[in-house]
Amino acid sequence: MSRTTSGRTFSTAGGWQDTAERWTITDSWTGADLGTVSVATKQHATAAVDAAAAAMRTGLAPHARARVLAEVSRLIETHAEELAGLITAETGKPITASRAEVARAVITARLSAEEAGRLPGETVPLDAVEAGDGTFAFTMPGPLGIVAAVTPFNFPLNLVLHKVGPALAAGCAVVLKPSEHAPLTAGRLTALFERAGLPAGWLNLVTGPPADIVDAWLADDRVAVVTFTGSSAVGWRLKARSPRKRHVLELGSNTAMVVAADADLDRAVRDATTAALSGSGQACVSLQRVYVERPVASAFQAALARSFAATPCGDPRDERTVVGPLISRDAAERLAAWVAAAQRAGARVAAGGSVEDRLMAPTVLVDVPRDNPLVCEEAFGPVVSVIVVDSVSAAIDEVTAADYGLNTALYTGSLATSLDYARRAEAGTVLVNVAPSFRTDHMPYGGVKGSGQGREGVKYAVAELLQEKLVVLRP
Known part of the structure; x- marks a missing residue:
């Protein structure tokens, strides 16, 4: 060293x-x-x-x-x-x-x-x-x-x-x-x-x-x-x-991703896992909110929970590890408290939820209230809330209602839906069928509103x- x-x-x-x-x-x-x-x-x-x-x-x-x-x-x-x-x-x-x-x-x-x-x-x-x-x-x-x-x-x-x-x-x-x-x-x-x-x-x-x-x-x-x-x-x-x-x-941000009913669900789950868990979720573009159209919500939630549960955690020097310790014990305790408060407010843990010292298991939550900190604020850890919506248009309304606007992503097979999302979503970067954590070092990068x-x-x-x-x- x-x-x-x-x-x-x-x-x-x-x-x-x-x-x-x-x-x-x-x-x-x-x-x-x-x-x-x-x-x-x-x-x-x-x-x-x-x-x-x-x-x-x-x-x-x-x-x-x-x-x-x-x-x-x-x-x-x-x-x-x-x-x-x-x-x-x-x-x-x-x-x-x-x-x-x-x-x-x-x-x-x-x-x-x-x-x-x-x-x-x-x-x-x-x-x-x-x-x-x-x-x-x-x-x-x-x-x-x-x-x-x-x-x-x-x-x-x-x-x-x-x-x-x-x-x-x-x-x-x-x-x-x-x-x-x-x-x-x-x-x-x-x-x-x-x-x-x-x-x-x-x-x-x-x-x-x-x-x-x-x-x-x-x-x-x-x-x-x-x-x-x-x-x-x-x-x-x-x-x-x-x-x-x-x-x-x-x-900061509380990065959002929208999954339309016509999306490639395998790709959406794979990219959501990467975007939420890379760096143990400690990045301003880490995925925190996923809005899923109702017809595919159950299938997406189940697949994402399986993917999170299968993600290797632990010693950061182990080549297999994806999620390591959070930066401090205070950070881990804060996030654990947020998850517990969300559960008391009616949220359900579909995967993870446990914390051991500074290591938080990759966590998927469903039925999280819209006014909960895990939806409204920046979690900065390996936690994602999955929210069911009736349409992409309704999801856009929720995405843009946030005080943040750094990266946001849409998964869909429709060009028309993609262009509508690009026009209406308030963010520094709008990605379509690309993980919301995407960044290259020569692209213009930055946020709007509180970001x-x-x-x-x-x-x-x-x-x-x-x-x-x-x-x-x-x-």
Whole structure:
């Protein structure tokens, strides 16, 4: 297990530093010590901004940014198994899912390198009006400024890269606060950037209490952008406290899937299982609600319950494991309480429902009240509620009534139904006969309503971090 960051986990232009207080990070399954990280203060957070500001004053040419990002891509691929093992150790993500995350991170870094070399700009035909006669005009893209990146535990490598890669491609220095549940992976990535030749100050890792660190960045006018992935409550609070900054917010959801009577049920069950249980259901696009037309509801419910019951759970290092431990005992206890409350309100458990320590069995619930938290809020675990509807149209009404709108999926054999769903469903991404957890690292990705604002996906994230300057010349 890598301990690269142990003893040097606060990185600024001054190099890796220790602090007076340290946290010990333990293995998510065995409880063994993995290493320690420095606990930074507000003063350290401000020092990181100082380093970022100094770096941006010096500048870094696009070709240099591209070279570093391409080398980071290569280094991640070289250290793939080590990084996957570290992700699994810190978060409990099953090792096969951790390997998949590392493979995606290779792509994210490579895409960022490519975007560094093709920042957009355009000519503007001012002579389209009389006042513009004799002028030549063009736009010059430039970095918005320092980016404060706050990242979650569930994709501790690739989601960090979705913040850092586009920021560096755009020419923005970064101050990074990773999840306190997974700081070692972020530290290892920071060390790879250092090894790839990224000059000091361009990536500044700060580990410690979110409130102290993020408070300092929100109050600092030198920080131009806050990019955050996490809960809706926290994301909107960050925006309210710093309205003059630009915000890219990838927030929560309670992802819905609709199964029409003419759907391929085998495919729908297979994809629902994958979408609900990958990463133990700890992703903002994890499937949480399934609306099924009445004629096929019984068959779908029974098949999904069998599929969930057959899903391997347990040790995340076991190659067969699909569902590993949740990130904390508190998370498991909260979800168990939600399931118990739903049962008291009339819901029935068709599969799973049990919790042992931090491991929750894949759970299918039916007859869940529409106002229950498992339907209305974000569960963030391996739990799905199956809801019977009389029509796809009725399902669309329920899907769009939610405060969230990230991904949603429809399973049907009808083109007309598909197009109607695409028009009416309120979500950042509408998928047809594709699992609702689907995401590639170059697609525009983001939500509407309570699920956030702005778009990730490398090209689109770069655009969020640029500002255009218009240049007008009259020879």
